[in-house]
Amino acid sequence: MSITRREFIAGGTSLLASGLTLPAFLNRTAVAAARAKAGERILVVVQLTGGNDGLNTVIPCRDDEYHKARPTLAVPKDRVLRLDDDLGLHPDMTGLKKLFDAGRLCVVNNVGYPNPDRSHFRSMDIWHTAALQPEEARDGWLGRVVDRQARPGGPPPALHLDEGSLPLALHSRTQPVPSIPSLEAFRLSARAGELEQAIAAGRSGASDDLLFVQRTAIASCANARRIEQAAADETRQASYPPTRLAGRLKQIAQLIGADLGPRIYYTSIGGFDTHAQQALAHGPLLKDLSDALAAFDADLQARGLADRVLLMTFSEFGRRVKENGSRGTDHGAAAPLFVAGPACRAGIVGGRPDLDHLQDGDVPHRIDFRSVYATILTDWLELKADEILGKRYDQVSLLKTRS
Amino acid sequence: MSRWHDQGDAVDALKAYRPSSARPWDRPAAGHLLRRAGFAPSESELRAALADGPRATVDRLIDAGGDCARHDELDALGETLATRGDIQPLRGWWLLRMCHTNRPLHARMALFWHNHFATSNVKVADAAMMLRQLRTFEQRALGRFEELLLAVSRDPAMIVWLDGVRNVKGRPNENYARELFELFALGVGHYSEADIREAARAFTGWHQRGGEFYFSSLDHDAGPKTLFGHSGPFDGGDVVRLTVEQPACARFLAVKLLREFVGPEPPAELIEAVAGRLRETRLHVGETLRSLLASEALFDPRWYRARIKSPVEYLVGVVRSLEMKAPANVLADAASQMGQRLFEPPSVKGWDGHRAWINSATMLIRLNAAVAAVEGKTAADVGALVGKYELRDDDAVAFCERLTLDGRVPEALHERLAALSGGVESRMKQALRLLLGSPEYQLA
Numbered sequence: 001m002s003i004t005r006r007e008f009i010a011g012g013t014s015l016l017a018s019g020l021t022l023p024a025f026l027n028r029t030a031v032a033a034a035r036a037k038a039g040e041r042i043l044v045v046v047q048l049t050g051g052n053d054g055l056n057t058v059i060p061c062r063d064d065e066y067h068k069a070r071p072t073l074a075v076p077k078d079r080v081l082r083l084d085d086d087l088g089l090h091p092d093m094t095g096l097k098k099l100f101d102a103g104r105l106c107v108v109n110n111v112g113y114p115n116p117d118r119s120h121f122r123s124m125d126i127w128h129t130a131a132l133q134p135e136e137a138r139d140g141w142l143g144r145v146v147d148r149q150a151r152p153g154g155p156p157p158a159l160h161l162d163e164g165s166l167p168l169a170l171h172s173r174t175q176p177v178p179s180i181p182s183l184e185a186f187r188l189s190a191r192a193g194e195l196e197q198a199i200a201a202g203r204s205g206a207s208d209d210l211l212f213v214q215r216t217a218i219a220s221c222a223n224a225r226r227i228e229q230a231a232a233d234e235t236r237q238a239s240y241p242p243t244r245l246a247g248r249l250k251q252i253a254q255l256i257g258a259d260l261g262p263r264i265y266y267t268s269i270g271g272f273d274t275h276a277q278q279a280l281a282h283g284p285l286l287k288d289l290s291d292a293l294a295a296f297d298a299d300l301q302a303r304g305l306a307d308r309v310l311l312m313t314f315s316e317f318g319r320r321v322k323e324n325g326s327r328g329t330d331h332g333a334a335a336p337l338f339v340a341g342p343a344c345r346a347g348i349v350g351g352r353p354d355l356d357h358l359q360d361g362d363v364p365h366r367i368d369f370r371s372v373y374a375t376i377l378t379d380w381l382e383l384k385a386d387e388i389l390g391k392r393y394d395q396v397s398l399l400k401t402r403s
Numbered sequence: 404m405s406r407w408h409d410q411g412d413a414v415d416a417l418k419a420y421r422p423s424s425a426r427p428w429d430r431p432a433a434g435h436l437l438r439r440a441g442f443a444p445s446e447s448e449l450r451a452a453l454a455d456g457p458r459a460t461v462d463r464l465i466d467a468g469g470d471c472a473r474h475d476e477l478d479a480l481g482e483t484l485a486t487r488g489d490i491q492p493l494r495g496w497w498l499l500r501m502c503h504t505n506r507p508l509h510a511r512m513a514l515f516w517h518n519h520f521a522t523s524n525v526k527v528a529d530a531a532m533m534l535r536q537l538r539t540f541e542q543r544a545l546g547r548f549e550e551l552l553l554a555v556s557r558d559p560a561m562i563v564w565l566d567g568v569r570n571v572k573g574r575p576n577e578n579y580a581r582e583l584f585e586l587f588a589l590g591v592g593h594y595s596e597a598d599i600r601e602a603a604r605a606f607t608g609w610h611q612r613g614g615e616f617y618f619s620s621l622d623h624d625a626g627p628k629t630l631f632g633h634s635g636p637f638d639g640g641d642v643v644r645l646t647v648e649q650p651a652c653a654r655f656l657a658v659k660l661l662r663e664f665v666g667p668e669p670p671a672e673l674i675e676a677v678a679g680r681l682r683e684t685r686l687h688v689g690e691t692l693r694s695l696l697a698s699e700a701l702f703d704p705r706w707y708r709a710r711i712k713s714p715v716e717y718l719v720g721v722v723r724s725l726e727m728k729a730p731a732n733v734l735a736d737a738a739s740q741m742g743q744r745l746f747e748p749p750s751v752k753g754w755d756g757h758r759a760w761i762n763s764a765t766m767l768i769r770l771n772a773a774v775a776a777v778e779g780k781t782a783a784d785v786g787a788l789v790g791k792y793e794l795r796d797d798d799a800v801a802f803c804e805r806l807t808l809d810g811r812v813p814e815a816l817h818e819r820l821a822a823l824s825g826g827v828e829s830r831m832k833q834a835l836r837l838l839l840g841s842p843e844y845q846l847a
Contacts (some may be wrong), residue, residue: 135526138750152758159764165491166744168525173750176742178764185740186767188774194819195770198837201815209711213761214842220767261763 041343041380042256044265044296044311045142046245047167048289050272051120054318054335054363055353056282058107061088065355069322073278073329083107086352092287095294096338104297105340106398108372109350112334112365116317120273120331124316128169130370130389140169141373142264143177144388145381150175153216155223155261161248162267170266183231183251186260188224196221226258238299245269246292253299256309263381272315276326289313293340310341310380310399314369320361333362337372339398343380349398371396416676417698420457426702428457431809435707438847439664440464440696441507443720446792446806461697465545465689467506474503481538485531490524493534494745495731498715498738502722502729512544512688513537514715515663517745520555520587521753522564524746532560532614533746545689548656548681549647552588556639559611565751567609571622575603582751583646593651594631601628602646605637653681660688664695666709667757673700708846711757714741716847717769721776721839724806725783726791733781740768761845773839777832785831799827800834807838816841 056073060066061080080088081097087109089097099105113132117123125134130141139147142158149157150172160166160179170177180186188195199217203210231254238253240246248267255265269289274282293311300306318335334353353363374393377385386392422428433452437444441464444452452460470478477500484492501510517540524533536558543551555561556579562568565579580602584594608623609616628637631645646652657677661669677695684690695701712720715738722729738745742765748754776783788794794802800820804812812820816837823830838844 138523138526150762153761154763156762156764165739165747171525171749173752174755175759175762176749176754176765178740178742178768180740185771186764188767188770194833195774195837195840198816198819199840199842201813201819203813203815203842207708209709209758210842210846212758213711213766213845216761216763216766217770217840217842217845219763220770223763224767 040263040308041382042263042265042309043376043381044249044252044309045169045267046249046289046293046311046313047266047268048272048313048315049124049268049270050274050315051123051317051319051331052272052315052335053274053278053282053329054109054315054332055321056278057090057093057286058083058109058336058348059088059090060086060352060355062086063352063355065321069355071323072327073323083348087348089290090283090286092283093290095287095290095292096340097290099294099297099340100346103346104342104344105338105346106344107336107348107350108339108367108396108398109336109348110334110353110363110366111314111337111350111369111372112317112363113368113370114365116333116359116362116365118317118331118333120316125168127314127316127369128167130373134168138171139173140167140171141388142169142266143172145264145377145383146170146172146177147174148383148388149263153212153219155219157262158264158266159255159260159262160266161252161255164268167266167268170264182248183227183255186224186227186255187231188221188228223258223260227255227260229258238295238302240295240299241288241291243288243292245288246295249292249296250299253296253303253305256300256305257303274319274328275324275330276328278323278328293338297340306342310339310343310376312340312372312376313338318363321355321358321363322361333359334365335363337369339372339376343399345398345400349396367396368393372398375399416672416700417680417694418700420697420699420702422457426699428453430805431707431811432457432702433460434809435702436460436696437507438716438720439701440692441511442501442716443724443807443847445724445726446788446802448723449806458697461693464506464508464696465693467509471503471505474500474505477503481534482531485534488530490530490533490746491735492731493530494735494738495733497537497745498719498734499729499731501715501719502734507723508692509541509544513540515659516540516544516551518748518753518756519659520561521748521751522560523748523750527560527563529560529563529614532563532611535614536560545692546687548652548686548688549643551688552583552647553640553643555587556583556606556643557609557616559614559616562609562611562616567606568611570603570607570609571619572604572607572624575600575607575624577603579603579606580642583642586751588646588655589649589651590655593649593655598630601630601637602642604628605630605642606639609639647686653678653686656681656686656688660691660695662756664692665701666706676700708843710847711760712845712847713754713756713760714738714743714765714769715745717741717845718772720847721772725776725785725835726788727776727781727783729781737768737772741765741772766845769845770840773844774836776839777835782832783835785828785835788831789827794827796827799831803831803834803838807835808841808843811843812838813841813843 059075059080061077067074079091082088128140129137131137146157156178158170158177160170163181166179240250252265271285300309314337317332319329319332323329350367370389371393374385375395375398377383377388379399433449484496504510539554539558565582566576567579570576577599580599585591604624605628608619610619611617625636657674680691680694718734718738742760804810820834823833
């Protein structure tokens with residue numbers, strides 16, 4: 001038993017995480033191919049797992065109903081970071097407030113879908129598949145983008161940079177979407193220069209399949225090199241807070257800087273299921289989110305990449321308007337999401353939550369989340385949204401109109 | 404010996420392989436057979452195959468009975484791991500069993516059926532059901548296709564996956580019936596929409612309850628149906644029987660087996676020959692493979708390194724041939740990062756395979772795995788290989804070349820390896836890193 005058990009439980013990630021330095025070798029073809037794609041736009045998705053309390057994120061601070069429903073959890077009017085007459089950000093979100101003031105943040109409020117499901121699992125699946133009957137869908141909305149962009153041997157069209165398994169949103173029917181916990185997995189280890197040279201050496205009588213693998217392997221090594229350089233450059237550019245989300249966004253910025261190729265990056269931050277003692281947990285979470293997004297934006301600007309990148313957040317649902325008996329909130333419905341980047345139309349769309357007309361004690365939705373997807377697919381990724389979403393949805397004016 | 408039947412005209416393309424000076428039974432031939440019928444072999448496995456000859460090797464692969472103690476010890480952990488509800492431990496557990504089994508063809512066929520009857524835990528969301536399905540694939544891996552198809556039709560995970568649970572009298576759900584014909588047994592063009600509707604009615608009431616097959620007679624439509632020109636009060640068992648009797652079934656299965664064991668684009672005469680053998684054996688997969696794996700056709704040079712290894716083939720092959728002890732979770736994560744997340748195939752069609760395995764990200768993960776196989780915490784013990792096989796100092800690098808690439812190493816790489824310096828273990832590690840990361844090694 002002992003050997004088996006040891007093999008079974010031995011931890012470590014050494015099979016993959018052997019990243020050190022990568023000696024010089026540049027494949028010009030691969031780099032040229034990547035450069036040609038440099039004009040392409042990138043979408044970064046940040047999932048807020050657990051159901052973020054939208055009412056304490058984008059706060060209807062002048063609404064008496066809000067203060068009445070939340071005797072212990074309501075944020076006092078004078079502490080809210082005001083966005084307009086009615087709404088303000090949670091006081092811990094100074095980073096996003098700066099982004100808002102700089103015209104780089106769009107608050108999309110009251111986003112949801114009809115007949116909201118209050119199961120974490122099912123509602124998340126609904127958001128991931130863009131289908132109200134997620135059981136029928138075998139792929140995710142971003143996976144369908146992958147299916148339309150993939151070509152064998154090319155760069156991965158999407159990348160999941162996170163702990164845990166690949167989110168349903170990224171499930172594709174044709175292409176494996178890489179899922180890595182950190183970009184260590186994408187670095188080649190020391191003395192890889194020998195490996196590159198051995199791979200690149202000429203072959204006589206090679207089959208098409210062998211040449212295909214060889215070409216791809218050469219491109220992989222070039223990618224690893226660029227990641228290495230991007231990581232080295234980063235040290236003098238960016239300052240991120242020491243949180244997990246910030247660390248992942250920093251790595252995503254490095255990968256974008258290295259022209260790795262994906263048009264979609266996906267990561268998450270958990271802990272939003274605040275059923276009890278919410279005030280202790282929620283503020284710090286919002287601060288993590290807000291500071292990480294602000295640092296990411298500053299980093300991309302410093303790298304001259306900001307114009308290529310749009311970031312969106314979402315959570316599977318918001319929370320009940322009325323706080324519960326444990327100074328927390330239970331599963332709710334519509335909530336705000338954020339779209340950030342120079343391309344977004346700064347301001348608030350979707351208006352303030354209508355607390356006078358609740359549905360089953362929840363905020364009713366005013367914007368279908370699939371309209372947000374449709375807008376991003378059409379205007380940002382320049383894809384046919386109705387093919388990907390299976391239906392036509394109204395657009396939301398959350399992006400600047402392009403000339 | 405009657406198993407080695409005399410080949411008639413219909414199966415001439417499956418003429419038995421007889422080693423000759425033109426097609427000797429040498430390392431490349433034995434390595435080719437073992438990679439196709441399992442995973443990249445260890446030196447011991449390869450030496451045994453060379454000594455036994457092709458027929459005895461194929462018989463041993465197919466008739467392998469019990470497994471080794473280490474495999475069985477691991478095997479017993481499955482149900483315990485599944486009770487936790489999380490699928491991740493089962494991924495590593497399955498991979499580790501593939502690494503340790505002495506029935507590699509059976510392991511390979513279980514993986515083949517997982518891809519053929521591609522069921523994903525993303526929807527099933529029940530580790531115990533996924534395990535039970537895998538057990539079904541393993542138990543029936545090399546048996547009669549009809550029995551497997553019937554078992555799959557009654558399999559709880561499949562019933563959840565393709566909506567058998569919603570298939571009730573008066574409101575038939577066609578999901579399973581359609582995929583049964585299109586993806587599992589016949590292929591597009593060999594059934595009508597009416598056949599699907601009638602088959603769906605026959606499967607009504609085939610439900611699962613608590614992870615067990617359950618026949619709900621109240622939900623079953625016992626009325627008369629017409630399927631493939633036959634009429635009767637058919638149930639699911641009749642659908643399976645009538646489906647496998649369709650001439651298209653043998654041909655469909657032949658193509659799938661040939662893509663797995665021979666190459667991505669098998670020629671028509673070989674498809675017909677394998678289909679013919681399947682019909683002769685009443686769709687007996689093991690007996691058909693016995694003919695195919697020992698046929699002259701398998702050893703045609705054009706199939707040598709003609710398939711791109713799946714991530715599981717790549718990883719399990721590295722572990723088996725270097726006789727490593729890799730932790731289960733490391734293997735599972737590596738396979739997932741390379742694009743093969745076991746128990747979660749991307750759709751009911753399974754993984755596309757071949758070139759779809761390779762992109763610039765997944766290839767990088769393979770290269771890093773090649774490095775990690777010889778360096779770091781979980782690396783292979785090359786010193787143990789030196790001792791076990793009594794390697795001479797001046798033959799150790801050549802041993803690595805034989806072990807990984809049957810000694811058929813591209814000239815430039817061979818020169819590089821011959822010029823390596825350092826102690827014997829250091830040279831072996833350097834050589835293995837380059838060999839496992841070579842484009843040639845990605846092919847089987």
